[in-house]
Amino acid sequence: MSFAADTAITRDDEGRYRAVIASGWDIGGNANGGYLLALVARALADASGRPDPVSVTGHFLAPGKPGAVSIESEVARVGRRFATASGVLRDASGKPLLQVLGSFGQLGASDAPERVDAAPPELPPPDACVGMTGGEMTSSFRQRVDLRLHPEDAGFAQGTPSGEPRVRGWFGLPDDEPVDTLALLLGTDSFPPTVFNVKLPIGWVPTLELTTHVRARPAPGWLRCVFTTRFVTGGFLEEDGELWDETGRLVAQSRQLALVPRPAQPLSESSS
Amino acid sequence: MSFAADTAITRDDEGRYRAVIASGWDIGGNANGGYLLALVARALADASGRPDPVSVTGHFLAPGKPGAVSIESEVARVGRRFATASGVLRDASGKPLLQVLGSFGQLGASDAPERVDAAPPELPPPDACVGMTGGEMTSSFRQRVDLRLHPEDAGFAQGTPSGEPRVRGWFGLPDDEPVDTLALLLGTDSFPPTVFNVKLPIGWVPTLELTTHVRARPAPGWLRCVFTTRFVTGGFLEEDGELWDETGRLVAQSRQLALVPRPAQPLSESSS
Numbered sequence: 001m002s003f004a005a006d007t008a009i010t011r012d013d014e015g016r017y018r019a020v021i022a023s024g025w026d027i028g029g030n031a032n033g034g035y036l037l038a039l040v041a042r043a044l045a046d047a048s049g050r051p052d053p054v055s056v057t058g059h060f061l062a063p064g065k066p067g068a069v070s071i072e073s074e075v076a077r078v079g080r081r082f083a084t085a086s087g088v089l090r091d092a093s094g095k096p097l098l099q100v101l102g103s104f105g106q107l108g109a110s111d112a113p114e115r116v117d118a119a120p121p122e123l124p125p126p127d128a129c130v131g132m133t134g135g136e137m138t139s140s141f142r143q144r145v146d147l148r149l150h151p152e153d154a155g156f157a158q159g160t161p162s163g164e165p166r167v168r169g170w171f172g173l174p175d176d177e178p179v180d181t182l183a184l185l186l187g188t189d190s191f192p193p194t195v196f197n198v199k200l201p202i203g204w205v206p207t208l209e210l211t212t213h214v215r216a217r218p219a220p221g222w223l224r225c226v227f228t229t230r231f232v233t234g235g236f237l238e239e240d241g242e243l244w245d246e247t248g249r250l251v252a253q254s255r256q257l258a259l260v261p262r263p264a265q266p267l268s269e270s271s272s
Numbered sequence: 273m274s275f276a277a278d279t280a281i282t283r284d285d286e287g288r289y290r291a292v293i294a295s296g297w298d299i300g301g302n303a304n305g306g307y308l309l310a311l312v313a314r315a316l317a318d319a320s321g322r323p324d325p326v327s328v329t330g331h332f333l334a335p336g337k338p339g340a341v342s343i344e345s346e347v348a349r350v351g352r353r354f355a356t357a358s359g360v361l362r363d364a365s366g367k368p369l370l371q372v373l374g375s376f377g378q379l380g381a382s383d384a385p386e387r388v389d390a391a392p393p394e395l396p397p398p399d400a401c402v403g404m405t406g407g408e409m410t411s412s413f414r415q416r417v418d419l420r421l422h423p424e425d426a427g428f429a430q431g432t433p434s435g436e437p438r439v440r441g442w443f444g445l446p447d448d449e450p451v452d453t454l455a456l457l458l459g460t461d462s463f464p465p466t467v468f469n470v471k472l473p474i475g476w477v478p479t480l481e482l483t484t485h486v487r488a489r490p491a492p493g494w495l496r497c498v499f500t501t502r503f504v505t506g507g508f509l510e511e512d513g514e515l516w517d518e519t520g521r522l523v524a525q526s527r528q529l530a531l532v533p534r535p536a537q538p539l540s541e542s543s544s
Contacts, residue, residue: 233382260384
């Protein structure tokens with residue numbers, strides 16, 4: 001049981017990828033979107049011959065359940081630095097679950113000009129943060145990733161949301177499994193929704209679309225993460241994420257568009 | 273000559289769309305990315321039977337030149353509220369120029385909870401802003417859209433960049449053509465790059481990927497726009513955009529990932 005093993009793929013003779021949605025990556029029965037995105041991205045990285053996702057977008061079509069899946073891939077272009085590929089994840093019955101479009105490359109040192117107008121989030125050390133593998137928050141997914149929430153952002157679980165649509169914390173994988181550029185895709189979708197920290201009648205916020213930009217391969221160690229929302233409007237909200245490695249380098253930036261159901265619709269994780 | 277006419281599509285018997293990259297939508301010979309994205313999105317909206325782009329991602333594969341093009345489309349899923357489709361724009365030789373993945377719907381009134389932690393950019397009235405159709409900035413593209421830059425953000429053209437990686441201004445279409453949700457895709461990619469306003473040796477910033485979320489149909493009139501960049505790092509930069517309509521409503525949010533070439537590479541618009 002590891003992220004790498006649970007996102008393993010094999011390529012068949014017709015160029016189609018076979019994989020398994022492993023059990024335990026779900027919240028409430030549906031596999032985590034970042035996990036599914038990483039699974040497809042691994043296939044597309046293989047198909048495109050480039051190891052690192054650079055910009056990957058997934059549109060979520062139907063919930064993923066544990067079991068055999070296939071990934072059809074098509075490489076649109078192979079350039080000098082980047083290759084662009086698309087893929088569809090299907091369950092055993094052929095039903096499409098997730099459609100992905102991404103550009104892949106090999107990330108490394110860059111000698112281009114740099115300017116960063118932001119800093120990584122300030123966090124207490126991981127052991128002084130709130131782990132999400134104990135108590136009410138326990139779900140099998142919470143044992144597949146190692147999340148440590150900033151204490152100021154973890155009160156929603158006890159009914160005391162911070163009032164700010166923000167979630168900060170550390171992300172890692174259990175058993176010291178390294179976080180590679182594919183695992184960053186998981187990291188961008190592993191934290192509780194930002195809006196759990198505001199007093200809006202919002203529970204379940206299904207993701208319509210998630211785009212992650214990967215800027216660099218992370219250094220070994222924890223990732224400092226921050227997710228914020230500025231616009232809950234029109235029946236949608238965006239959630240913007242930043243993942244920074246232990247050297248203080250931004251390694252990934254993400255944005256997802258999620259649906260804001262009307263209050264009448266059933267709540268899920270937040271109401272448990 | 274209008275945005276609507278220049279993004280017209282026809283569907284042939286095999287379900288493929290035919291269109292023409294009209295002349296005049298280029299900067300330095302290459303068609304504007306937002307224009308190409310709108311062209312493909314129009315085809316995908318038609319294919320999916322939904323009028324409005326909700327989340328659209330394009331990966332730019334090769335420059336588009338004026339002339340006949342085709343768009344292959346595939347509808348992955350048609351749901352109750354949204355349909356998801358992908359498309360590839362090809363030139364007359366079959367070369368892929370742009371690959372698009374998007375979800376489409378019918379945007380209208382929403383009774384979901386709302387919370388907005390931002391305000392539209394403060395701008396002088398359009399006539400007190402800096403038009404981009406006169407002087408050195410004139411290009412045929414600058415006559416296809418009506419941009420009025422905030423005077424504080426327009427100094428780069430005279431060699432006095434503001435120092436902030438930000439561009440604010442009004443967006444409209446000439447001759448009072450209404451800005452619909454497809455034209456918003458154009459609006460997210462029409463302004464000069466944010467980094468023209470900082471003193472970095474950066475000129476040409478080719479877009480690798482552009483994602484736009486459309487939250488609402490804009491009210492008639494000008495759009496207030498702001499584009500910012502926080503992370504120039506790893507050989508990439510993001511450009512985040514917000515488009516607000518005259519009623520003060522956020523109608524679109526965009527993010528693009530662009531390449532930051534090394535200083536040795538040739539400059540383009542900024543150096544002209």
